[in-house]
Amino acid sequence: MEDLETIIGLEIHCQLNTKSKMFCSCSTDFRDNEPNTHTCPVCLGLPGSMPMVNKRAIEFALKVGKALNCTIRDESEFSRKNYFYPDLNKAYQITQYDKPLAEWGKLLIDGDNGEKEVRITRIHLEEDPGRSVHMGTTDRGKYTLVDYNRAGIPLIEIVTEPDLRSPKEARKFLNKLRATLEYLNVFDSEKEGSLRVDANISLKGSERVEVKNISSYKGVEKALTFEVTRQRNLLRRGQTVTRETRHFVEARGVTTSSRSKEEENDYRYFPEPDLLPLRVASWVDAIELPELPDARRERFISQYGVSPEHAKTLTGGLKLAEFYEAVASEDPALAATWTADYLLGELNYRDFSIDAMPADLFRELLTLIKSDTITDKSAVEILRLILDAVKDGKKPERPQEIVSRLGLAKTSGDQVTALIQEVIAEQQAAVNDYYAGKMQALNFLVGQVMKKCRGRADPGHLNTLLKEILDKKV
Ligand SMILES: [Zn+2]
Incomplete structure (x- = not known):
């Protein structure tokens, strides 16, 4: 069977490196701190608390939008994405849905067949949920702890069109994107979990699989390579690929099927009533980009x-x-x-x-x-x-x-010449062999000189010099 074309689209979550969180003034610098020490009524989602937008986060997101050649929406809107999970304390996440901040951009990458434009579908702003800390493995642990220090960290989600054609190309796209974000100074790639990727992957004509939970950009190529092989093998055996969500288990380098089916329309999105629409028209032009x-x-x-x-x-x-x-x-x-x-x-x-x-x-x-x-x-x-x-x-x-x-200083020219003379005097048999036309004798003599100067001479130069001296002697 012929290899079917691989089609990959990415959704990248990137933490913006602002000093405070997206909707409150809690510090984002939590990585070396005790759990739940960077929290307040807003990011804990307590009743009656009201979110306030972080201006710097908007500015950072606008920079990314401009750098990725997007159209910036004059008026975008925050929405609530409703779902229940212990690390989501409000039982909804504030995100953007049908009116994202930026759309229709592109990023030029060094693709599999030369330079290539990857289309960006949208960029939207949202808040990071908290973090579940499983005691033991996800399926066998006795209990799970929740740390809300991460809750409310500003995130942008960057969604690409399905323009990537191989796991390697996906890696190259991510490298270029990471570099661009670094140059913009809106992101710290060295912070753990600052870039997380979900990938949609299918073989042409077959169902699409979403791989979630790729927490390092290095893991992306590995996860996608595994998934391409898995799907190819299914089709080769005459089976079909099921449309599903799978998780990447980094430690084992495999993707596994997740039992829960997540459909987009389950989230009951609706406009966030506590935040005004975001109007940025008067602001966008003043934002300057650094050298990219x-x-x-x-x-x-x-x-x-x-x-x-x-x-x-x-x-x-x-x-x-x-x-x-x-x-x-x-x-x-x-x-x-x-x-x-x-x-x-x-x-x-x-x-x-x-x-x-x-x-x-x-x-x-x-x-x-x-x-x-x-x-x-x-x-x-x-x-x-x-x-x-x-x-x-x-x-x-x-x-x-x-x-x-x-004593690594290179042996000087005079020293080398002296050593050559020594070797010629000591190795008469090899010298005679050289004169008799045996070229390997020259290599042997070079080796002897190298030994004397303990490798600190340039072999090419030594070869020429030795040959010159020997030939002069005839
Ligand atoms: Zn807070």
């Missing part, structure tokens, strides 16, 4: 002369882009190669973010490479020593200190 990822990528190419590929990588996150600009001054091309090709690899390997690498140490390392003081191999070694120190919670040594301590 695509613009910065173009600037990196024109200002620093870096390759399009490096520019794309280096602008893929705000902190990374800022790091590059902090180390680029002396030699932008060298800095681009060492940041994008070497440093990122070492960081990913350790599951570190760019914050782990102190920019001043990296700059010093680049100076050592540029001045030809150390080989590339030694530079990588130094990079690893610095990151390992960070990992162990120790203060990393400066690159120059590491070079002195380990």
